[in-house]
Amino acid sequence: MSPTPDSAVRQYVQQHRDAFLGDLADWLRIPSVSAQPEHAADVRRSADWLAEKLKETGFPIVEVWTPDGSGAAAPAVFASWPSDDPDAPTVLVYGHHDVQPAARADGWHTDPFEPRIDGGRMYGRGAADDKGQVFFHTLGLRAHLAATGRTAPAVNLKLLIEGEEESGSPNFRALVEANAARLTADAVIVSDTGMWSETTPTVCTGMRGVADCEITLYGPDQDIHSGSFGGAVPNPAAVAARLVAALHDADERVAIPGFYDGVTPLTDAERELFAELPFDEASWLRTAKSHGTLGEAGYSTLERVWARPTAEVNGIGGGYQGPGGKTIVPASARVKLSFRLVAGQDPEKIELAVRDWAAAQLPRGIRHEIEFGAPTRPCLTPLDHPALQSVARSMSRAFDGQKIRFTREGGSGPAADLQDVLGAPVLFLGVSVPSDGWHAPNEKAELDLLLKGAESAAHLWADLPNALR
Structure with missing residues (x-):
């Protein structure tokens, strides 16, 4: 009996787990700290490293772009792999390869740029934010091809991985505007977010x-x-x-x-979905180092930080x-x-x-x-958008049929520039969890979740064509 598509994807991901983690560790060793001028060469080296890996993955078009054209700004990586299907939709994946500053003296247990695996986790700066979540797309794409027998993805797939997100993306919008014709897409997938928890997989629907x-x-x-x-x-x-x-x-x-x-007001359906989440306000207050909540009357804490x-x-x-x-x-x-x-x-x-x-x-x-200062626009994808439902279905397959719930992000990011310039819906596919410690000492990624991210991506490329037609 031939394996089902789901089992074939998982089998491929598991068989290539060690090589994937070894490559990711090599990338994490590059201290691509965009905020520190002394690491400018490392940011360039990080971009070049990713470009080579994308070529190895099979992308026929891979380029390193400098946002301002002069070399003064940190480089971004662009890749494109057209589908064999002339009616295939086009999808753009966004992420970033630069990382926050990190030093052993900050409280790291080991060298932040010498990754280590311990207890099913990979520790190192960038493991979760965002190199790990960018890199699972290479494994997911190969799993998609292996499971479907295709020689090219079921979507016209593009990647744009910037090098200045941790410095506020000062040149990102100009980069997108200058290359809008090449970046055009029917949907944008952002893998620079996370889930509610290890046991509650979620999809983010928008950022402020x-x-x-x-x-x-x-x-x-x-x-x-x-x-x-x-x-x-x-x-x-x-x-x-x-x-x-x-x-x-x-x-x-x-x-x-x-x-x-x-x-845009919260819908009753969104408020009900937010209320389903296992939110512990006392625990949240401890994380916030605060002694009480206060905010706009008539809204819950989650509604205040996500949607108001x-x-x-x-x-x-x-x-x-x-x-x-x-x-x-x-x-x-x-x-x-x-x-x-x-x-x-x-x-x-x-x-x-x-x-x-x-x-x-x-x-x-x-x-x-x-x-x-330079503003960042908000972005939001409605719950009933077909592409959002496709992301949820794909994650559910990777998470063994679990119900996928929906969240928003209270923070801000450059995803809205993509939505604004390209006119495409922005969807979020992230598998990081709060304990991963973004920007903090001892940042880590849960290995099982990174692999489920790869599985989710593999399912998504097969599912999206029907959703977007």
Whole structure:
């Protein structure tokens, strides 16, 4: 009896497990830390290493792209493998090969760039974020070909693996815009996320966007005597405090006019699915190092961090900060704010709303400047989207028929640029778990989950053509 497609995929993955892990360990040994200029050559070496492995996998087109064309920005890797089927949909896989800084002195038990396997886990910087989750696609693709007998994938498969994600992807959108014709796709698969837990496999349906700013308030031309002038001229530190106090209303809703315009509301189905997750708020608070929850009235904790827009005060300061007293009216004060955005919100409109709101709060005699950072757009794929259902089916096959639940990510990433520029739905296929310790000492990946990620990808390439036709 010939094996079923599911068993053939698993058999191939298990047979090639050791070679896959050996190659991954070699890649993890390259300290591709994009945030540190002294590792620029290592980031390039990481890109070249991946490019060679993609050629070995069978990709007929593999290129290393420099985002700004000058070599000053960290390189990305592009690969493409057309399908033999003329009607096949096109899928783009996104991930990143750069990693966070890491040193033994940070609390690592061993050298962060000398990976080790212990107890079914691989420890090393990048094991989960994101080299392990990028690399399982090579094994998954080979398993797909072996199980189906195909000589090319059932989809037109493209990869874009950037080298600056851990530095905020400063050149990513420009890279995508410049190469939009070559990156065009019917769906984007992002493997830079995770699951709820080892025993609760999930698919992320969206990520929040972000906008941030620094507001500088100017009062007198220099610090002045509070006895001579206090109470008779505006104090920028006091105005900064009032500005912060005006940011939210009594229900913890953001009080900036127009802030909620266009927000895509949570559906009843999404709220029910979130409520199904085994969420322990007391445990979550311990992880947050917080002693209580607080947020927008009428929403649960998960709903607040995944699906509602927020405003946070990241810093406030001004005037004398040294020991003892200094009786002055300070010349200036500063406030740093960030806004997490959800589907339906436009970062450019949020910036205009914040500028208008801030100007309206200030009394005569206070000048101000606002500087915004580069925004990240939110992205969301509806639960009933055929491609999302395809991802869930494929993961369920890899996880032996388990029910796949749905989550969102409270953080932000460059996936929304792909959705915005390419006009394609973004789907998330990630198998990392919270205990993997992204950005932390002793980052690790669960080996069984990496292999299930490969199986999920193998099933997905066979399933997506029907979903996207």
